[in-house]
Amino acid sequence: MQDESGSVLPSSQSLHRLAISESGFIFDPTSGHHFTVNETGLDILRHLQTAHSPAELVALLQREYSASEKEIERDVLEFAAMLRKFIGD
């Protein structure tokens, strides 16, 4: 996985501007785009806002989910790619 300066995760600036609601409704105040995430997506998003690197994010999620590092890494990559598309990063 690449680090934060790579293209895997959305930029920290983009992530911090997102309005994240408990319901899973996400609004990007700059682009006006909105989308919804499930509980797991919400969890990943919250961690994305605080994690400094993909490795740190995977480690954080590993503590909460009973899945292998590889599985979590794959899900994070997939989720991050969708997120980048939604927020136009």
Add this chain to the structure above:
Amino acid sequence: MDVTVAITGMNARPDNPGPGVAVARCLKDSDKFTGRIVGLGYDALDPGLYLNEYCDAAYLLPYPSAGDEAFITSLREIHEQEHIDVIIPCLDAELPGMVRLTPLFDELGIKYLLPTPEQLRLRNKDRLVELAEHAGIHCPEIKATTDAGFFYRCQHEGWKYPLVVKGLFYGAHIVDNADQAAEAFRDIAAQWGYPVLVQRLVEGEEYNLTAVCDGKGEMLGEVMMKKMAVTDKGKAWSGVSIFDQKLRDASAALIKSINWRGPLEVEVMRDTHGDYQLIEINPRFPAWIYLSEGVDRNLPLILLQTIFGKQVEDLPDPRPGVLFIRYAAERIVPQSEFEAVIMHGGQRLT
């Protein structure tokens, strides 16, 4: 503010509404406005002429094509009845005439905040590229043409379909081939005259900004919106407020470059690279102006405050995420009211 404000553009048609009713609604909704609204329309079926919750009186004006004399006579008569303090023109096509007639407004003591003729010319659609370049903003190439034959040879000149065919004031058709383009050309020329404009199509999402500009290069109370749904004519049916510093800065640069005076709307497309491309500058409030009241930046009120030299209070930060959804509703009009508009050109509503 206890003043009488005349507002044009009462043609709140569902598919392509004029902004007048929304401007009136902004003022009526403000507890700082205690004055009267005089709605001015051009057609007896303009809905705003019958909406007494927004207009205290409503009158018909002669179409701009009838010439200045007819307009002057009509405005003098309305002014005698209503003692207008301020006029807010809301339609693109009437702006050149309104700007030309500012000496009449001065003579009648009617205040306004309008661009100069030169400012108006600079934002003309056929000069947009030049203006955008000056302000450092991208703008798709625009060409003026008076010949439908252009559309059959344009591909040899580097113009690839789909293209946008536009009128100088109104109308925009996306066309996929020469036949469609020629039809759009004839349609627009018949309605709005020559030249007809051709603009390269920008793929992306449409964003708009509206503000009041003080004529000294500053914009006040800007409100930005992303279109979420449009009518067949491409008019916003629903939108959401946003705040993008990049769009704000680009619009501020445009306004500064021509010291725009009065309300305006900047229309841009955000292309697939995330860059803004200037599509149009409209010299008036947009039909979605009520969103400005929705985000606590009541721009028609700010316009009045600017006109009367009042300090515009500190505005709250922009509130991204506020939606508007337009809806169509029927107004029941007694025959007497319709008759008054047809026979007498207007009426008092309150």
